[in-house]
Each structure stands twice: as structure tokens, then as C-alpha cells.
Amino acid sequence: MDPEAGTVTTYGLFGGLFARGGAARAVQDDAWVRAMLDVEVALAGASADAGRCSPEVARRIERAAAALVLDPADLGRKSAQGAGNPVPALVRALTEAVDDGTPQGRDAAGHVHRGATSQDVIDTATCLVTARALPSTLEDLRGAADRCAELASRHRNTPIIGRTLLQQAVPTTFGLKAASWMCGLDEARAQLGQTARETSRLQLGGAVGTLSGLGDDGLAVHRAMARRLGLGEPVVPWHTVRVAPALLVGAIGAVGTVVAKIALDVSLLAQTEVGEAWEAPKGGRGGSSTMPHKRNPVAAVTAAACAARIPGLVGTVLSAGVHEHERAAGSWHAGWEPLEDLLRLSGSAAAWIRESLESLEVDPSRMADNIELTNGLVLAEAVTTALAGHLGRLRAHDLVTEACRRAVAGRTDLRSVLADTPQVVDAIGPAGIAEALDPAAHLGTAGAFVDRALAAHRELA
């Protein structure tokens, strides 16, 4: 995959960073206009299916819609001059396009938008836009997880120091770290996919949700329209009961969280003082001719930036889900751009984190060096455990604590101090000391966790 392909959008100055993934293209103005026209076409088709108009009428509307080129900014301006949403202007333009002056054209024109209201069009179009935007996001998440799988597999047994509160704690493996990222990506992706499927549904209710404009054919048109659009059919119109969008943005929120976590870890691993992994410079990115030592993790940083904007927008969409009666006095409109932003930003976050991971270079020897930074102190507890079997836990603990103190005071390593401590040597011998201080001997279940994570990933993919 060429991630650069993700950048061809109409977004401008900040779009290279925040409109990167395929989702960004799918939520642009022209995609919205297309989706709204698709809704009108499906409505006409469904009306024909239900016998409310002839198939020819529906075909005329479809043909006119296919040929119609609308300027989104013009629709935007007319929104502001008129009803407060772009649908009336779009319907007028479509109606005029259908009415080609012939009697059949005029007749067909009379069927445009028949029975629907503006909110039906925008809400259903939102589902279409969402359905079209998410696949590339899901694909980027899958790609990122695949790369984690590769890293987890290759580094199943590569020791790295575990860090808690940013302090070195005890060793884990880079494989388990990558496997954890992968599991998070997989769960967020699976849930987003499922939620999207479950919440992607027709909205058709007419003026107030009764489909009163469709006479006795309401249910038939409703069913046919959902089928034509490939959307779920809701039990009742959901125009002002916004559980579906709330669930969708919740799932997007989870994607943001896991992407941000990985991005943060990459940035931390790439620190000059840590240097255990970094993004391979690509073209001019990340490197610096004037600062040759810098390896800026640009992709991870940008992924983090995209993801950092998600929680606030999730809150906004949830707040904006509280609608008055049969159409909201502001909340409905308030949710349009934030949902678009969420689709775009989660898509960008996914694209960037995939790129970050795919470019990630890993340095196991630096990981090994860093484990040694404390001169063995990170494995002091392992020594205690080894000694406890021979000397009792309390005495073992005291001996090791004292040895640590001496190691720190003398700026020497724990190994030498222990080797100079007769009680320790007597108890476990040089081999016991060596084993206790070998990171690879203290990785617990890390390998087994990696194995089952990889199995789960294969099953999902």
C-alpha cells in the first residue's frame, strides 16, 4: 500500500496531517452531495417498488441525479438563506433537472423527494457517508495490527524493560508490547465494524416521522428504500432518538484511544535517551539535515494529534444527540460536522499509526543495553526470589536490599556486589546469580501471551 495515496483530498493547509486516510476523501463535500442524491434516487426507486410511481419515473430521477453536478458551496449558501439545511436547494436542483419540459419529465419531477423531509435525506446520507468512509479506516487499522503481529512474532522473545510511571520496572518483551497494541487495534476495529453495521440504518419518516405523505405505502417504501441503499431498516424512524450515532462515536472513541496509546509508546521508545525503536526516515520526513541526530517520529506524533481531538468531539456528538420532539432546534445541525470530523480524524489517525508502525525500526541491542542501565537493580527482586528458597523471604530481602544499596552507593553493578556477598554465593552460587540477573529468565508468560494473541489475530483477520 502506498500511504501517500491517502493524501489526495481537497483539504488544505492542515489537511495533509488531519485528512490523511481514505476516510477524509469519503467525507468531503462532494461525497455528501452524492450521498444525498443517492438517497433521493433510492426514495424514488422505493416508491416505484411500492407502486407509487412508475419505474420510468424512478429511472428519470436516477438519470437526472447521475448527471447532476452541484456546487456544495452554493448549497451551503442557500442553506443559510433558506431553511437552515442544504436539502431544499438540492431537491430544487434535482427537481429542475428531472423536469426536462416533457410531460413525463414534469410528472417525474413531481415525485422527487415525495414523502421525505430534509432530515431524512441528511440522516440517511450520513449513514451512507459513514459506510463509505469506514472501510479504509478499518483497513488501515487492520494493516497496523498486521504489522504489530509481525513485530510480536519476530520479537516474541526480545527482552525490553517494562516501564511503569515511566520508571524502569522489570523486563517484558517487545513482542508482548506489540501484541498488546495489536489486540487493542483488533478489538477497536472489530467493534467499530460491528457498531457501524448495526447503526447504519435508513432514516425515513417524512415531516414528523409518520410517513404521512406516503399514504398506505409507508412501510413498503421504508422497506424497499433500506434494501436499495443496503442499510438496515429501523423499527421506527430515529430522527430525534440518536442512540445510533451515539454508539457509533463511542466506537470511534475507542479507536482513538488505542491509536493514541501506540503513538505515545512509539514516541517514548524513540526518545534519544531510550532509542529502542524509531520511524525509519522516509523522503524528507522525520530526519533533519541540521540536526542529524534527530529521528522525529512524525507519523506517530501526527497520529497522536489526530487522536487527541477525538474525545472532545465524541462528547459533542453525545451532547448534540438530545433532540426536541420531532426535530431538534439546533442539536441536529450541531452534530453534522463533528461526526464528519470524527470520521476524518479517526481515519487519519489510523492511516498515520499504520504508517508509523510499518516504518518502525527496532533495536534489540539497545533494549538490552537499557535493561542494564541500572546495573542490575531491575532484577533485584528476581534475586530475592531465588534466594528466598534457600534463606527465607525475609532474610533474602534484607540481603538484596543491602546489596542494592551498596551497588548504588558504589556506582557498581549488582552482579559484582552479589558475587562479593558470601551468603549469596553460598546459597545460589555464581550460576544462580547469573540466572537471577538474566532478563530472559524472567519473562513469565510473555511468550504464551504473544502466541495466543497472534492466534486470535489470525482468527479475526
Added chain:
Amino acid sequence: MDPEAGTVTTYGLFGGLFARGGAARAVQDDAWVRAMLDVEVALAGASADAGRCSPEVARRIERAAAALVLDPADLGRKSAQGAGNPVPALVRALTEAVDDGTPQGRDAAGHVHRGATSQDVIDTATCLVTARALPSTLEDLRGAADRCAELASRHRNTPIIGRTLLQQAVPTTFGLKAASWMCGLDEARAQLGQTARETSRLQLGGAVGTLSGLGDDGLAVHRAMARRLGLGEPVVPWHTVRVAPALLVGAIGAVGTVVAKIALDVSLLAQTEVGEAWEAPKGGRGGSSTMPHKRNPVAAVTAAACAARIPGLVGTVLSAGVHEHERAAGSWHAGWEPLEDLLRLSGSAAAWIRESLESLEVDPSRMADNIELTNGLVLAEAVTTALAGHLGRLRAHDLVTEACRRAVAGRTDLRSVLADTPQVVDAIGPAGIAEALDPAAHLGTAGAFVDRALAAHRELA
């Protein structure tokens, strides 16, 4: 059900309002302490299951934990003096309680918390607390939906004006309104239940997620502990990959959105000028001796207040899901109280909205009166449609527009104006006019939507 039962909590001044549901009781400090002890007991039991200690050791720990009374505020203080979380003090207290001075006691004490880290205890306890808090919330949501079902069924055919942008539009039924609420409640409830089941999972990883303190028994203890606690077993520890909490709060967010929507509708319906539904005064609530005309929708207002706090907290939990390496430097802690708040507030919101709905009195005659407020203008379009079959759409539209203009100008009703318009009388006759202006004749699919909503509700419940 006695909703007052929901108020017996230790919460104080504002707790009557914001700690109302059963969830509030389940997230209090003592419940947290109990859950943390349960985690320690399950760990000991699982260790025995895996053969790492004798069943007697586990029993001793279980007995000591059962008898242990801890002061949460004391643990809180020690958090601040020590490691920054309450687990070490709890473990110390439990260890001392297990160590009864006998050799067996001392031995058992050595097994307390063995292999686990503080985060294991808090994260797993969080899942227990959540699992204990949600049932009453789900039950209140079910009760609220049941009440909506009752209202939807009883008022299947009760006309009410549909309102868009808070303006009267065309009629719908109160039954469909209630059915829409019900569907929203049911979907939010079902999803919250499912997400809770799927995300309720053991966290056990030891210091950095490798279970290195459990030797070769890591997986066995992991499996047994999950089973003992009735929690799911994750593929890998999830201590710093917070997809599960993110998904959980997303589902809570959806609950908040639908509760707030219903509460808003109730408040709007209860307006003095609308008066179509109101909460029956109960004890002193809602009524006012000095303002005898007031029927304050206190339950709906409070439900709205609880729900209004949810989006911001959801955003906080999502933001706080971004954890450094193997333990976060702040984000982990930042998520504790917000999740507790979310459980408490969603529970309160559910309890209040249930109470609001259960006390709701509905006035169909006022609904009918309100439809007449505009002297028939809300059905002007229906007249147009009726005339269009006889006179063509355009001419019908012009006639009706002119009739509306005259009705408004003369402050008379549309019916009389139409009856005075020969072209209209000629076309559809007095009976046609009457039918066109009969709200009940323009309810479209409302009844059918109600029927299938009720069927879906029965299926879910």
C-alpha cells in the same frame, strides 16, 4: 417498585439527586474495598487451583478478607502517603489479618497478592464494581421502556401535533412518540448490557504484564482467576490498552443521550402553555403550595441534569485511556472517579427517567386542543393533497395558500375559509374538507410503527 429505595446511599448534599439509582450504592467506597478484597481472594483461590499454594492458604485469605473491615478514608490517606493508590495499604492490612501468628497464618500471609500488582487489583475491581452497578441501571432502563410500551399501546391512536424546531408541524401520535423513546431505551440498554458483558474482564499481569511472579503457572492462575470472578479472560493483559473502558463509556454515553432526549420531551410537553403531559405530583415533589399552577417535572429535570454530565466524562475517560508503556504516569488514576461518576450518573438518570415516565399523566384532549391552535393551518398540506387529485397540484397549492392567508389575516379557522371557497367545495365537498382537516386521517404509518416497536420490545424483554 419503590424508587425511593434508590436513595439510601452515603452520598450527601447533592446525592439525593445525583446518586439515586441502585448503581450509586454499588459504586460507593465500601463497594470498591469489597471488590478489591474479592480480587485478592480470587487470586489466592486461583493460585491454589494452579497448585501454587494449598487450598487451606486460599481459605485462610478468604476468611480474613471476609472479616476485614477497612476504612476507605484511611486507605485514601495512605494512597497519598505511599504509592499513589490504595492497594498497598489494603494488601498490608489483609496480610496482617491473615497472619494470625500461627505458622500457617504466616505462610498464608506470604501468599497474599503474590504475583499481582496494584493495577491488577484496581482494574479487576473496577470490572466487578461495574458488573455490580449496572444491573439496577439496566433494570431501570427496562422499567422505563416498559412504561413507554404501556404509553405507546394505550395512545397508539392519540393524535398529538408533531413539532419541528419547536414549531407545530403536522400531527403524529403520542403512541409513536412513546414508542420512539422506548426503542431508544431498548437499544441503549441492550448495547450497554452487551458491551458490559464483553468488556468485563480480568486484569492480571503482575508488575509489567508478564505474570513473571507466577513462574510457569501464569496462564493457569489467569484462567482460574477469571473463572472464579465470573469475568472474561482477556487474550493478554489490558492494563495500558484501554479499549474495554472506552467501549463501556461509549455505551454509557448512548444511555445518557436517550434519557436526556426523553427528559427534554417531558419538560417541553409539561410546559404550562403546552400541558399535554406532566409528572403527577408525588408527596411534596413537583407541586408548590405558593404556586398552585406549577407542575414541576422534577424527575425529568433531574434525569436531564444527570445525563448532561455524561458527555464530558466520556471524553475524560477516552482521553485518560492513553497510557504510557506498562503503567501510565497519571492517565490510569485519572480514569477512576470519572468511571465511577459515569456509573452513578447513568444509574441516576435511568432511575429518574423511569420515575418520570411512571408518573407521567397524559391529556389527550389538550393534545387535540393544541392541534387546533393554528385554526387548521397544520393540516393545510393535507387539504392541498386532497385537492390536488381534482385540480392539479399547482392550482391546489395556490388555492390553499390563499385560504391560509385569509385564515391568518381574519383570525378565523381554515375550515370556514375553505367552506367559503367554491372551487374547494366543488372539488371535494364539505366531507372532503372535514376529512382533510381531521388529524386522525393523517397519521400515516404511525400505528404500524407502534405495533412493530411493541413487538420488538416484547422480543427483547
Added chain:
Amino acid sequence: MDPEAGTVTTYGLFGGLFARGGAARAVQDDAWVRAMLDVEVALAGASADAGRCSPEVARRIERAAAALVLDPADLGRKSAQGAGNPVPALVRALTEAVDDGTPQGRDAAGHVHRGATSQDVIDTATCLVTARALPSTLEDLRGAADRCAELASRHRNTPIIGRTLLQQAVPTTFGLKAASWMCGLDEARAQLGQTARETSRLQLGGAVGTLSGLGDDGLAVHRAMARRLGLGEPVVPWHTVRVAPALLVGAIGAVGTVVAKIALDVSLLAQTEVGEAWEAPKGGRGGSSTMPHKRNPVAAVTAAACAARIPGLVGTVLSAGVHEHERAAGSWHAGWEPLEDLLRLSGSAAAWIRESLESLEVDPSRMADNIELTNGLVLAEAVTTALAGHLGRLRAHDLVTEACRRAVAGRTDLRSVLADTPQVVDAIGPAGIAEALDPAAHLGTAGAFVDRALAAHRELA
């Protein structure tokens, strides 16, 4: 003022609604590019001021910048391919433009961006963009407040029922309502203006904030550059200590809150069942040919929609203000678009609420009618007070409570019931009853509050 003028922006489908005010034009991509070039020009000028280059060098850079036409989308693409921000590409383009092949051109080219880093350019440009965007927002807020002043003045004594929890309570005046809106607008505007002035400051620090690239001239360039740009000079560079943006968005948040409050009140007053005020239809906006009774408060609804998006974005900017060391690994980037969104949305909200208020039509007779809706019950307490002087509070209370009960039961008005109650007539006589039930007699300090509010407004403006 022609509010339509606010719509000429490059924003698209949703821009008519959400990019309405003058601020929207001032935060477009071209404005950002212009501001960034202004920063580079000021840097060159300041370098000349400090004697680091000749005035001619600065003039060459200024001329080249003035003539330079850059495609924001191209800069955006290069951001993604390069350093993760648009400045390097802009600097390269400017440098090439300055270097006209002559030795002087080459020399001047060497001075472009000298001593600065990308963050200096973007942060300072952000201050310029903000300073250019806010005046029209402030002007719209002032216009809205002026209109409130007009309404407050004209309706100083117009009774309207006060509503608490959406229930009719006791009378107030529409003038006081408008004066309250006005005071809120004025306070939010004054604070936003002040905060903007105080937080609008140069950022110039070079790579890490030391201005090490400017030798001994750091402070001199710093001072001269702030002066040239009309920005405040900070004590130290603030690149990663983001108090200023935090304060700015806090002030924007207050604007959103007051705009949303007014918009909500307008929507509620415009309800068909209330009908006390509404936006005069303008062109096709708000009216509906098929629903002639509707007077959609489109401007208020859109103002509310704009404002509803502000709190989440404020939270995002606050969160994104937490920067690592000398340049953030994501948080810096995360704040760019949200601040732009906040400027745009607060500007749109201000423009829409001004338009809503300027088009507001008020119906005092409907207000009077609505006070009568409860048949006098809203003034029951006034009757009690009047009686209390004669009969004692307790007895007065009992008499009035009973009278209210009978009025409600008999669907008659309180006036008649009181007139039929001998004890009441004996105590205060028909004139006393009439006075007690006259809304205008119970307006307390409303008029005085209006007067001092108007005085304060005049003082501010």
C-alpha cells in the same frame, strides 16, 4: 449591516451555517498563509532593526512575501511528506522567491527564517489570525447587545410570564429578559476582547526557546518583532506553556454559553403554543409554503448549533495544551484546527444571534394572553400577600389555596372565585383583588434593573 455579507467564504456544504461571521473569512487557509508570511517578514524586519541584516535584506524579504502566492493544499501535502507542519515548505518557497539570482537576493535569502523555528511561525501566526478574526465577532456581539438594549428599552414595562423549569411562575418583563441577555453579551464580549488583547503575544524562541540562533541579539529581535506585529512581548517564550491559548478559549467558551442561552430562549418564545416572539421571515428563510403556520427560528437554531460545538472544542484545546519539554509530540498540532474551529464557530454564533435578535418580532398582547392562561393562578401568591396584611399569613394562605383549588376544579378564573369569597372581598375589596391580579403591579425591581443595565451598556459601548 448586511449579514449576508458574512457568507462569502470558501467553506462549502455546511459553511453557510457554520462559517457565517467575518471570523470565518479570517481563519481560512489563505489567511493562515498570509499570517505566516507576515511573521517571516516581521522577523526579517526585526533582524534589521537589531542590526543583524541590512534594511535592504528585510525589504527584499517583504517584497517577495507580498508577491508570493502559495497553494495551501500544496503546503498541506508537503507537511505530511516532511516535518509534519507547513512551515518548512513555506520557508523554502519564500527563500526561493527571495533568491532572485542576484548576489543581494542570495544574501537576503540566507536571512529568511533565520533564528526562528516552525513553531515560532505557527504560534505567532495563530495570534495574528486570532487578532484578525475576533473584531467582527466582537462587533456582532456588540450589535446583538445593542439590539437587546433596544428591546429592553422598548419593553421595559411589558409584562411577560416568568418561567422556571419551563412552568409559568410569576410575571417579569420582556425588558428585563432582554436586559439580562444584553448584560451577558456585554460581559462575554468585554472579557473576550480583554483576554484576546492580553494573550495575543509573539512567540519567538528558536529551536528550543533560547534564541540561540540570534547570538547576542535575541532580546532585541524579540522586542522589535513584537512591536512590528502589534503583539505583546512575553517575558519568556511560551511555546510549550500554553496558558494564553487556554485563557483565550475559556473566553470563547463564555461567548458560546451566552449565545446559546439567548438562542434557546428565542426558540422557546417562538413555539407555536407560546408565540410571544419570533424571527421575522426573511426571503425564504424560516417560512414554509407548505406549512404556512411555521415560523422557524432559523437564525436562533443555527446560533444554538454553532454554540453547542464550543464546549467540546474548549476541552480539546485545554487538553492539547499539555506539551512535552520544548516541543510537544502531538499536542501542539492537535490544537491548530480546534482553535480555528472555535474562532469560526464563535464568530458564526455571534453573527446568527445578532441576526436572530435584529429580526425578532415581539407580541406583547400574546405575552399578556399567556399570563392569563392559568386563569390568574400565577398571581395567587400576590393575593396571599395582599390578604396577609389583613388576615394574617396563615389564614390568607389557606383562603387562597382553597380559592385556587376551586378555580382549577371549576375551570374558572381565580378572579371570580375570589370575588365570590366574602372573607376576601371584606378584606381587600374588588379593587384589592384587581390590583393583586394585575401583572403590572408585581414586577418588583424589573424596571430599575433594566435602567441600570442600559446605563452599563451605554458605558461599555
Added chain:
Amino acid sequence: MDPEAGTVTTYGLFGGLFARGGAARAVQDDAWVRAMLDVEVALAGASADAGRCSPEVARRIERAAAALVLDPADLGRKSAQGAGNPVPALVRALTEAVDDGTPQGRDAAGHVHRGATSQDVIDTATCLVTARALPSTLEDLRGAADRCAELASRHRNTPIIGRTLLQQAVPTTFGLKAASWMCGLDEARAQLGQTARETSRLQLGGAVGTLSGLGDDGLAVHRAMARRLGLGEPVVPWHTVRVAPALLVGAIGAVGTVVAKIALDVSLLAQTEVGEAWEAPKGGRGGSSTMPHKRNPVAAVTAAACAARIPGLVGTVLSAGVHEHERAAGSWHAGWEPLEDLLRLSGSAAAWIRESLESLEVDPSRMADNIELTNGLVLAEAVTTALAGHLGRLRAHDLVTEACRRAVAGRTDLRSVLADTPQVVDAIGPAGIAEALDPAAHLGTAGAFVDRALAAHRELA
């Protein structure tokens, strides 16, 4: 100051961490109850001042209030049973306490709460609670800034590597870092103090804001009550125009941002691999007997956790500032606990960051070592600059780039490579190389920035 003193609160399990500062004590239930009683006392006093009752009446109310002990939880329960807020139960209790059975007592009882409404009491009490909570927060912020001043002064010339995107960039000083923190703390503190003063104002409006219950004395009581409480007197009641709370939480948001920034820097500096600064272990905190190498920055971590919860709550308070008409149907209530949480959490954040900074130990030699980590590469640009004067910029750049490449490839330091490069030695000699590679020679304006920051701090304090 003994920071432990901050922990004596009634908060429980998580209160040690999140209810640490003095603000936590000042926002507890009993403080709310006290503040509400203070409001009632001041109202009575102001009524006496205005001649509406005798001073004796006011004294009786004051005495009764002083002696009254109320159970907040009981008030909370009654809130839920009654009007939805705790004031009516408090007023009833106070009235009963005033009414001691004597005629004077009964008379005085009749004056309790006269003219006020519940919202007056809660809103004014909120201002009192805020005014009582903030001083200790401001004091902790001042203490933290003072400590930064100390650090800035002591380390004015201590080189530390500047880090951008978490990569080593070029040197700065630890003094400038501390000075930047200090300036941020000072600005946030000053603004919070000022905003608190400006927004701390009486709310007294009676039922709907007209003070109709106070006859002709409305303004006089209003003025006297503000004076008695030491609060500002607003031009008009602000019960449903919530600009003041919005501004207050905006200022709190800025405090959170700067505290979080410092906390993050401390955690990053304390990383095992960086080790340039750390919190001195205190008692058991931060250290670990089983992990002797760990120096957990517990105070910084907890400060970060407190601060991380602020942005979401700010958004909630802003959203909850949108009130319907003369009393909100939910939004008012929704803001109570979030504001309390904000006061508590900002206070805790301030207390923790002060403690973190006061315990901070700094290791200049480790800072120096870290600058050397890249073997001189971080100063490559300085070499280029030094050479450019002799060889021209382009040639200098090429030479240094090549030298860097060789240094990296050979895992040697840049100094040796340069010393082996005749063109370099010829140009600037060994002394020139040494100077170019001396961090202390490249600190630009750092020292001057520190000096003026310290001057500004002294001026503020």
C-alpha cells in the same frame, strides 16, 4: 508548609489523591451548608438594613443559623423527595429553629428566606464556596511558582538538552525550563485570582429575577446583601445568564493546563533513562523496597491525574450554562457538582505540583552527560555556524554533514571526527572546535529570559 495537612477531609478511598488541597476541605458538604446559611443570614441582615424587618429579627436568624447543625445527607434526601434542590429543606429547618415559640421568634421565622428563591441561595452560596476554596489553591500555585523561581535562579546557567518531539535538539538551560513553568503558573494564578474576584457576585432575584417579593426595597436589599457577603453586586440577576461561571471555569482550565505541563515534564525528566530530576522519596512515597531503582514521581503523576480531569468538566460547565428562561430545566442542577469537582481537582493539582516541585532533586551532571549522549551531534549546527564564517555556509554544511555521518557510522564522537578533518582544523582550530561543541556557548538568550522572568515573578508576588 506541611502538605500532609491537605489530606484531612471527609473524602474517602480516592480522596487522598483527588481531594488533597485546601480547596477540597472548602467544598465539602458542610461548607456548602454553611455557605447556604450564610446567604440566609445575609439576606435577613440586608432586609434589616433596608428597613424591612428589625435588626432583632436579623439577629435572631443569625443566631439560629449559627447554632443550626444540619445533616447534608438528610437535605440531599429531601431534595429528591421535594423540589429537586436542598434549599427548601434547609429553609424549613432554619425557620423552625428561628421560631422558638415566642412571638418574636414566630415573627422572625416569617422573615427567613423572604424574597429569595432556591436558586438565589445556591448560586450565591456557590460564589461563597468558590471564594473560600480558591485562596489555598492560589497559595499552592504561588508556592509552586516560588519553587520554580528558586530552581530557575539556581540553575540559570545549567545546560540541559532541549527536546522537541521528545528528540534531543539543542541545549537550553534547566533554569529557563523552570522559569517557563514559573511564568505559566504565575499567569494562570493571576488570571484565576482576577476572574474569581470579578465573577464572585451576589445572585438575588426572587422567583423570576424581579425581586417582586421585596416590594420597593429590592435594590436596597440587593446592595446591602452583596456588601454583607463581600461579593460583587451584579447589574442584574444572572441566574440564567451564566457568563460568570463560564469565565471562572475557563480560568480553572488554564490552571489545569499549566500544572499538567509541569507534571509531564517532571515525569519525563525522571525517567530512568533520562534521570535529570526526580522527586525525593518522602516517607514511603515514590520508593519501592522491591524495586530499589524506582523513583516514582508520585506527586507529579497525581497532579497530572487531577489536571487530566479538568478539560472535560470545563466543557460540562460550559454546556450546562445554557438555561431556559428564568430557571433551567436541568442545566442549573447539572453544573453544581462539576464546579465543585473543578475547585477540588484544581486545588489538588496545585497542591500536588507544589509538592512535586518542592521535592524535586536536580542532577546537573546527568544533564551534562545526556547532552553528550549523541557524541556531539546535538551541536553539529553550531559547528556549521562556526565554520560558515570561514568556508561559506554551503561548504560548512557539507563538511559537517559528512563528519556527522562518519561519527554515527563509527560510533565515535563528533569532536574526534572534526579533529581529524583538516579543513575544519584549518578553519577554526582545536579551540574553535571545542567552543563550538561546548553547550554553555550556545545558550542564547536563556539567561536573560530567566532574569526577566524572575523579575516579573518578584513583581507579581
